[in-house]
Amino acid sequence: MSATSLEPKTEPHKSPATEDRPWTDYFTFQTDHKVIAIQYFVISFVFYLIGGAMATAMRGELATPNPDLLGYDNYNGVLTLHGTIMIFLWIVPAGTGAFANYLLPLMIGAKDMAFPRLNALAFWILPPAGVMLIVSLVTETPQAGWTSYPPLSVTSGQLGEMLWILSLLLVGTSSILGAINFITTIINMRIKDMTLFDMPLYCWAMLATSILVLVSTPVLAGALILLSFDLIAGTAFFNPTGGGDPIVYQHLFWFYSHPAVYIMILPIFGLVSDILPVHARKPIFGYRAIAYSSLAICFLGLVVWAHHMFTSGTPGWLRMFFMIATMAIAVPTGIKVFSWVATIWGGKIRLNSAMLFAIGFISFFLVGGLSGVMVASVPFDIHVHDTYFIVAHFHYVLFGGSVTGIYAGLYHWFPKMTGRMMNDTWGKVHFVLHFVGFNLCFFPMHILGLQGMPRRVVQYNPEFATLNMVCTVGSVLLAISTIPFLINAVWSWLYGPKASANPWKALTLEWQTASPPPIENFDEEPVLWSGPYEYGIDFDREADELSVRDLLAEVKAEM
Amino acid sequence: MTGSTLDPSQTSLNYHHDATAAGHHEEHPDHRIFGIYMFLIAESMIFLGLFTAYLTFRAVSPVWPPPGTPETELLLPGINTIILISSSFVMNQGNRAIKQNNVAGMRAWFGATALMGAIFLAGQGYEYAHTGFGLTTNLFTSTFYVLTGFHGLHVCFGLSLILLVLWRSLKPGRYSSESHFGIEAAELYWHFVDIVWIVLFTILYLF
Numbered sequence: 058m059s060a061t062s063l064e065p066k067t068e069p070h071k072s073p074a075t076e077d078r079p080w081t082d083y084f085t086f087q088t089d090h091k092v093i094a095i096q097y098f099v100i101s102f103v104f105y106l107i108g109g110a111m112a113t114a115m116r117g118e119l120a121t122p123n124p125d126l127l128g129y130d131n132y133n134g135v136l137t138l139h140g141t142i143m144i145f146l147w148i149v150p151a152g153t154g155a156f157a158n159y160l161l162p163l164m165i166g167a168k169d170m171a172f173p174r175l176n177a178l179a180f181w182i183l184p185p186a187g188v189m190l191i192v193s194l195v196t197e198t199p200q201a202g203w204t205s206y207p208p209l210s211v212t213s214g215q216l217g218e219m220l221w222i223l224s225l226l227l228v229g230t231s232s233i234l235g236a237i238n239f240i241t242t243i244i245n246m247r248i249k250d251m252t253l254f255d256m257p258l259y260c261w262a263m264l265a266t267s268i269l270v271l272v273s274t275p276v277l278a279g280a281l282i283l284l285s286f287d288l289i290a291g292t293a294f295f296n297p298t299g300g301g302d303p304i305v306y307q308h309l310f311w312f313y314s315h316p317a318v319y320i321m322i323l324p325i326f327g328l329v330s331d332i333l334p335v336h337a338r339k340p341i342f343g344y345r346a347i348a349y350s351s352l353a354i355c356f357l358g359l360v361v362w363a364h365h366m367f368t369s370g371t372p373g374w375l376r377m378f379f380m381i382a383t384m385a386i387a388v389p390t391g392i393k394v395f396s397w398v399a400t401i402w403g404g405k406i407r408l409n410s411a412m413l414f415a416i417g418f419i420s421f422f423l424v425g426g427l428s429g430v431m432v433a434s435v436p437f438d439i440h441v442h443d444t445y446f447i448v449a450h451f452h453y454v455l456f457g458g459s460v461t462g463i464y465a466g467l468y469h470w471f472p473k474m475t476g477r478m479m480n481d482t483w484g485k486v487h488f489v490l491h492f493v494g495f496n497l498c499f500f501p502m503h504i505l506g507l508q509g510m511p512r513r514v515v516q517y518n519p520e521f522a523t524l525n526m527v528c529t530v531g532s533v534l535l536a537i538s539t540i541p542f543l544i545n546a547v548w549s550w551l552y553g554p555k556a557s558a559n560p561w562k563a564l565t566l567e568w569q570t571a572s573p574p575p576i577e578n579f580d581e582e583p584v585l586w587s588g589p590y591e592y593g594i595d596f597d598r599e600a601d602e603l604s605v606r607d608l609l610a611e612v613k614a615e616m
Numbered sequence: 617m618t619g620s621t622l623d624p625s626q627t628s629l630n631y632h633h634d635a636t637a638a639g640h641h642e643e644h645p646d647h648r649i650f651g652i653y654m655f656l657i658a659e660s661m662i663f664l665g666l667f668t669a670y671l672t673f674r675a676v677s678p679v680w681p682p683p684g685t686p687e688t689e690l691l692l693p694g695i696n697t698i699i700l701i702s703s704s705f706v707m708n709q710g711n712r713a714i715k716q717n718n719v720a721g722m723r724a725w726f727g728a729t730a731l732m733g734a735i736f737l738a739g740q741g742y743e744y745a746h747t748g749f750g751l752t753t754n755l756f757t758s759t760f761y762v763l764t765g766f767h768g769l770h771v772c773f774g775l776s777l778i779l780l781v782l783w784r785s786l787k788p789g790r791y792s793s794e795s796h797f798g799i800e801a802a803e804l805y806w807h808f809v810d811i812v813w814i815v816l817f818t819i820l821y822l823f
Contacts, residue, residue, distance in 0.1 A: 171647045237654040241647045275658045279665030283762065290751055292758040294669070300682060300755040305672050309665055 088173035094159035101151040108142035116532035124515045132515035134198025141203045145228040148459045152324040163567035164257045166248030168577040171241035179234035186227035193220045207295035207303045211287045229274045236270035257565045257589040261348040262327025265355035269316045277313030311362035319358040325462030332469045334590040335563040336412035337404025341590040343396040350389035357386045368442045383433035410484025414465035421457025446506025452499045472556030476573045483545040490538030498531025565589045670759045681756035686748040696739040703732035704810045717793040733775040774809045777802040
């Protein structure tokens with residue numbers, strides 16, 4: 058406060074961004090990373106609600122074995138749009154675009170992102186992409202699933218498929234531009250004295266994520282360009298009747314879309330690594346291990362894509378390689394899970410909404426991760442490929458993992474973003490509904506899959522009816538669980554109790570500025586006076602420089 | 617850096633913030649070239665994807681190119697290749713010129729580069745008109761047109777960057793030995809397009 062308190066106070070200091078900013082700023086082209094982040098949050102959450110409504114409609118359809126709600130005509134379209142919207146317009150923009158935009162500059166003590174205008178451009182590419190998908194509901198929906206495998210995708214309706222391709226190309230461009238910005242910002246714009254190893258772990262996670270986006274997303278663009286030629290110009294890249302090879306599409310597609318899984322989960326790993334120590338009041342366990350494991354996942358994530366294609370006639374040696382590489386990913390991922398558990402072990406835990414969601418994340422992700430190791434194994438995968446086991450697996454990772462983690466992040470950083478506290482009781486109600494609803498909805502799918510119920514079907518064998526009804530009940534609970542969150546968020550944003558600069562008493566730099574931060578983030582230069590997670594460390598004691606013998610004597614005395 | 621804000625409503629309130637704010641632009645390092653490199657990594661991955669697709673098609677086909685494909689001419693694209701590669705060196709002279717504050721020299725070298733780029737595009741257009749096969753003739757011809765066409769689009773874009781630099785350099789003092797990001801960016805992009813062509817030419821025509 059030294060610099061600001063010396064200033065002659067001619068008028069009240071109005072720093073909080075929300076008070077200075079007219080609300081219209083949030084609907085126009087703005088270059089402030091915090092505004093862009095809020096724009097990302099709001100629009101991706103709107104798409105989350107749309108995709109969620111579609112999911113509920115699908116579960117409603119599947120409550121009974123016969124097609125009676127959506128019917129044969131609409132089911133595939135809704136299924137395709139649900140997957141596409143949830144991945145490309147909710148988790149990716151919320152996990153990377155929204156959180157990274159808000160947190161990265163603040164965490165490293167910068168005023169803004171490296172390229173603010175590029176940043177705004179990356180955001181404004183998203184709404185048209187979403188609109189195209191919504192428009193396809195009234196014109197013609199894409200029918201081929203979010204994977205859009207040819208030849209199905211080139212024979213199931215040109216207009217819908219083309220809208221899907223264009224939408225994905227826009228979203229891809231947006232995330233590439235974002236990644237360029239994130240990498241440049243992390244590498245070049247940290248405050249003086251902050252080395253890479255002083256960064257909060259979210260920055261590490263975003264570095265790894267951005268590398269993945271940068272390297273893998275363009276390959277999807279290449280695949281989509283070829284696919285659109287097949288669709289419109291009558292080429293036969295992926296059409297066997299013209300000499301093409303649909304497997305090539307699968308390789309190109311999964312070269313992006315497997316890393317996409319890590320693009321969706323790595324930022325969440327980062328969020329959770331940052332939330333747990335704050336509310337457990339303990340240093341993170343294994344900082345470097347978590348940081349390096351992000352990079353290891355980034356690298357391994359690029360060389361495992363064909364495990365999605367074990368049943369696509371992949372040769373044996375290739376299956377072997379991809380099976381081993383996939384299982385190897387369990388190592389860095391396991392390191393993270395163990396580190397998180399070790400972090401909260403023996404901590405002075407504050408069980409507030411953010412912490413509950415973060416712990417919930419660990420438990421969901423653990424289930425999803427373990428079923429991931431199961432499906433990595435070729436013989437098992439051949440058995441469960443395209444069954445509900447897969448649906449259960451990836452929802453445990455993407456919904457249980459990513460979405461739960463996003464909620465944890467929202468509860469944790471809400472005071473920073475809006476300057477107001479959220480209601481913790483309603484947060485806990487949200488958590489309970491979320492936790493119960495999620496497990497009720499997705500756990501039975503494991504069993505359904507093992508019993509052989511195929512995915513992407515509108516009609517199924519009546520023997521699966523009971524479990525499907527359980528899933529549908531769970532999905533209704535999940536849908537209801539968003540209501541307390543929405544009301545809580547909107548009400549708190551408007552009327553919640555004012556938040557101090559650092560309500561959680563956290564150590565990372567974003568908590569050193571006002572809530573919400575002023576326009577260029579820090580009214581006075583932030584000071585890096587401790588590591589990001591040095592909670593409960595007795596520095597005075599260490600400074601005494603006990604000799605090794607004294608230390609050993611102390612240990613012996615405690616034994 | 618106590619004046620951590622450029623917001624005029626705040627800086628105008630006290631003078632010592634103004635003083636640091638004035639020096640702000642020197643302290644703020646330029647990240648744009650770094651960003652261009654990141655962008656080029658992404659670009660190269662699109663090409664890598666397309667090249668890999670081509671090589672896979674080729675590897676899994678029993679006969680390549682598929683029977684009945686007319687022979688591709690090597691002389692014209694060969695000349696084109698030489699023109700494009702040399703244009704990179706020509707362009708580099710332009711960059712050297714601006715580093716010695718020689719705007720006229722830069723304009724001359726960049727103008728020559730633009731001309732060479734245009735000749736390359738014209739050559740490619742001529743080649744397209746005389747290949748004797750269409751986009752949908754077979755898998756080889758499809759990949760041929762998509763790969764060369766996609767690269768051609770990049771040449772067009774690179775060419776427009778050069779023309780943009782030339783147009784902007786009409787304003788005196790726009791580029792100098794200190795400040796010439798546009799020139800460096802255009803040059804980097806042009807070299808990138810050049811390198812892609814070398815790989816493309818090798819796998820499509822020679823290999």
